[in-house]
Amino acid sequence: MFYQPGTTDHNLPFDPFKACVVPRPIGWISTVSATNQSNSEPTANLAPYSEFQNLTFDPPYVMFSANQTPENIRKDSVVNAESTGIFCWQLATYPLREAVNVTSEQVPYGVDEFERAKLERTYSQLLSPKCPVPNFRGVPMVKDSPVRFECEYHSTIRLPGNPPMGTVDIVIGKVIGVYIADEVINTQTGKVDVAKTEPIARCGYYDYAVVRECFEMKMPGAEIMRAGLEGSSKKNKEANVKNGEEKGAATEEHHWSGHGAPSTFGADVDAYYDSWNSAAQRNGNSRQGSTQINGNAAGTNGVVNGEGSNGASGEAHWSGRGAPSTFGATG
Structure with a gap:
């Protein structure tokens, strides 16, 4: 079959596009409001985004993409990240799948999804808001998630979208802190055991996948390219120094x-x-x-x-x- 999105009909009962780009990692993004809704802590927000990805590793950057609401309002995660300059990411896992689903529901601004999903929190240690946030103690994160990132907001790219979703905001952040649960690290190989983390991913429609098995393939060619696949900033720096020495000076x-x-x-x-x-x-x-x-x-x-x-x-x-x-x- 062949069709042109928005021009010709695919003649299927469900749109196939999102089911073709799979599996997609989930950006479970937590933020805080710039102003608190009560006299206590600033209001927390937690929402999953299946248009999510890491962008590079040295230094590490991540992005998540959010459509506007049907009322042409930008998502809470976007508003909070831009206003405060900070956000966190946590790995969406199979044991936490029901909580991920609860936090996906669109609710009024100021509703605390941690409370709605009955999730225990922990807090960021490195992040500081760039605007006044009363009683700020850190960006809340899902304590039971085995992998979490602290991120500084970098920029937003806005794409045009068809009604009713309006524009699409692509939010980019720099990762400045990484938490990994000790129990998911293989002490013999020194690697994160992905099968132990049991990450879930979107597969289009209402379908998800869970990773419980991995296989290895090493790319042939230059060692520096493999260092990139490993995401090793240490090897990247070593290769850069070696390259400079071979040429007599950094080029x-x-x-x-x-x-x-x-x-x-x-x-x-x-x-x-x-x-x-x-x-x-x-x-x-x-x-x-x-x-x-x-x-x-x-x-x-x-x-x-x-x-x-x-x-x-x-x-x-x-x-x-x-x-x-x-x-x-x-x-």
Whole structure:
């Protein structure tokens, strides 16, 4: 069969798209409101998102994607993350599946899903809100989840969506703290035993999967590529040092991809990029339709504002064509 989404009918009783991209990990996201709804702690929010993924590992970033509500209101998780600048993620597991389902229900802003799902909490240790949050003691996390991340909000990318869901918010956060239960770590291999964590994943429709068995395949080729698959920042740094020594000095390379946003490689990102029809230039002003890193862009292709350090940049999002992107808490 073949169909064009939104143009031709697939002639099936259920839309197959989400059942084709499977299994999808679940971003069980917890946040707090910028203002408390009572005289005690700020109101907690907990919700699962099946459009979730890690983006890179050195440093680690994650994202979750949230549609607007049918009333064209942005999801509580998005509002809270942007307002406070912090959020947490916890692994959705088979033993916690019913609680995950309870927290998926759309309820009015200010309802505490931890209480509704009868979940015991623990609290983040490293996160500090960027706005006043009365009686803040940390972002609550699901204590019984075997893996949890503390995240600092980085940016939001907004995509257009068809009614009634309106726009789609892709929220990106930097992971600054990782909790792993000792009992799910294999002491002989030094690896997280995924089968012991029993993660659940979305499979489209109302179907889920649970992971209880894994198999191993090692990618052939360069060791540095395998280090990337392992998500080893230590090996990544060692390979970078070795590469620099072999070349006599650390090299810096800037690359223009041709179509779309410019890509940046190397130790810093202080380059300015020219338009599609011209070569990239450094330390200058961008021309027609170009973008800049660490600067302001002229033309219509969007803006990239960030500061680079040690090969990582504070680059937000180059919007190119389409809907405008949202940067920072003010949106």
